[in-house]
Amino acid sequence: MGRNLLDKVWDLHTVRELRSGQTQLLIGLHLIHEVTSPQAFASIRDMGVRVRFPQRTFATVDHIIPTQSRARPLADPLAEAMMAELERNCAEHGVTLFDAASGRQGIVHVIGPELGLTQPGMTIACGDSHTSTHGAFGAVAVGIGTSQVRDVLATQCLALARPQVRRIAVEGKLAAGVYAKDVILEIIRRLGVKGGIGYAYEYAGSAIEAMSLEERMTVCNMSIEGGARAGYVNPDDATFEYLRGREYAPQGEAFERAVAWWRATASDPDADYADQVELDAATIAPTVTWGINPGQSVAVDEPLPALESYPVDERAGAEEALRFMDLRAGESLQGTKVDVAFIGSCTNGRISDLREAARVARTGQVAPGVRTLVVPGSHDVARQAEQEGLPEIFRSAGFDWREPGCSMCLAMNPDKLSGRELCASSSNRNFKGRQGSPTGRTLLMSPAMVAAAALMGQVTDIREVL
Amino acid sequence: MAGTVAEPRIRVEGRACVLRGDDIDTDRIIPARFMRVVTFDGLGDHAFEDDRRQAKGDHPLDDERFADTTILLVGRNFGCGSSREHAPQALLRRGFRAFVGESFAEIFFGNCVALGLPCATLSRNVMEEVMDSVELDPSQELVLDVEARTLTHRGGTVPVEVPDGARAQLVEGSWNATAVLLEAGDAIDAAAERLPYVQGF
Secondary structure (H helix, E strand, C coil): CECCHHHHHHHHCEEEECCCCCEEEECCEEEECCCCCHHHHHHHHHHCCCCCCHHHEEEECCCCCCCCCCCCCCCCHHHHHHHHHHHHHHHHHCCEEECHHHCCCECHHHHHHHCCCCCCCCEEEECCHHHHHHHHHCCEEEECCHHHHHHHHHHCEEEECCCEEEEEEEECCCCCCCCHHHHHHHHHHHHCCCCCCCEEEEEECHHHHCCCHHHHHHHHHHHHHHCCCEEECCCCHHHHHHHCCCCCCCCCHHHHHHHHHHHHHCCCCCECCCEEEEEEHHHCCCEEECCCCCCCEEECCCECCCHHHCCHHHHHHHHHHHHHHCCCCCCECCCCECCEEEECHHHHCCHHHHHHHHHHHCCCCCCCCCEEEECCCEHHHHHHHHHCCHHHHHHHCCCCECCCCCHHHCCCCCCCCCCCCEEEECCCCCCCCCCCCCCCEEEECCHHHHHHHHHHCECCCHHHCC | CCCCCCCCCCEEEECEEECCCCCCEHHHHCCHHHHCCCCCCCHHHHCCHHHHHHHCCCCHHHCHHHCCCCEEECCCCECECCCCCHHHHHHHHCCCCEEEECCECHHHHHHHHHCCCCEEECCHHHHHHHHHHHHHCCCCCEEEECCCCEEEECCEEEECECCHHHHHHHHHCCCCHHHHHHCCCHHHHHHHHHCCCCCCC
8 A cells, every 4th residue: 555645744754753642743844924933932032942943944024014015114013013023033043034125025825835945745834824835835734823833943843643634636627717716615615614623635636736836725725724734735747847946946956856756755646545535626616605614605606505404503603604794595695795805815816816817807997986905925926917017907907906915814914804894805714803804704716706806896707707 | 931841731620611603713712913912911801802892791701600710611613714822822811721612623722732721522412511501500610631531510520532642741741842842852953864855955
């Protein structure tokens, strides 16, 4: 029996087995940002310990950074204090910081791959649950809390229990207007928001193999929304071509040696899995969430499911969600009026996402009364977009083009919903209050669908626009 | 946080607060705007702030019967979503020392263990019974025995699940992982040297 990628990478990084039964796992790449690292640095300072592998630790600022004026000091004194703390910690410990002035700042899960830091066969940790994004490269990447950020800073290791692996095969071809975002929303809808607890998800099958690395990142990004702390795609030629020539990727002959090693970390054809699930790509439709967790979603042209269709113990939750969202079972989301359109985030803030949204934006004008934000995932993404003339397309259509950051995905910066505003969003979470207003509402969908909603002023089936 | 051993967390005794509902995410436990801080101090005041405000006083955390409780009883998939340790930190600072529920999201669970806070699970039916019992008599003292893996309430003692690894960390006082991981010493560097990518291929 062959072995899967997770088991191979796990064994390669095992320092020792701990008495608790967990593994002391070496972390090959530690990414840090301003929100979850300050307390960890304070803690190692108290312990009198220094960052163990500063050359394997990289920082950026993304959660709190404004997407309009970034002049220092930042207008929000709390944000300024966090930024200053990150700068001080990185300087003190010799950690590379990609700040706004470096021209390479961006969302941590966007810049890791684009700099070539993220590579197959690595273990990656970051104090952010969407670290699963890096699994798109065949890395084992997990989100951690601040105490574990301290663990990695001090020891370059984590104490972790080895997860089981569920292979999710998406076979066949996606229909026009159906994106990676729809695939992962469908997977979460089918397997549930807690279906992945204790598992790493291996995404496979012809539909996944046909995806670009950026699309694979969108899928892996939302593994955590399905309860799986990690998700990955086996590395293949597309992975290696993405990495070739990137700043932190191996160069020249070393690159060829790396490819051989990377290839060997992929799951064997006869690998063993704790569970296997298969989805038919052709059955996936453009999908929109209607509720307050990412599993509460529906095809855009289908009615919201009747409460009776839920298992008895899930009905109260569905009812609460409908009430909060002010939506009714039996009705379709199509035509639901939107107040705000947000394009961006670590899920869908990459160049291919902006291209798809721009393709839609080109066809019309933002509807009166709709507030929009287009937030590139990084400076690199923004530069590429400028080369392709995308900001101009968005601006002429009436969209607001911004500077890179997490922005309204979690609204830690000035970009927020207000009151009961309903937001068509390309981000990853539709939790109550997530986008900055305690009573604000979020509909998750693909970036192209968000652009369409902005133009029409209402939830729109992208297949009618393209 | 320094030192090689943490205080063992074998039992947690105290009154409990009943917080019903499934899939309660960490954005609800501590809304992101309160994370614009460089320490965890003061987070306790903002635990469930938006939910409490919308409930206008009708929230378990504002219920006088549950004042000064130390065990939080929850539903399914509690703590899902964001990895923010600010969530258990806020609940810890609010006075909670243990969580019992139907299930917990993985990162939340790990964050709790790292703070010495046990998360124990029960089947949905038994959880309902425990919640009903506590709502009927909020003055009762519960005992969560992490070592024996039991929960005792007025209605009796029921078995709970705590995974072996977490149980060992809590009972042995090895939940401060940094101290444990540091003990590996040079083995860490040796593991790094074996990895071709650390060596530049």
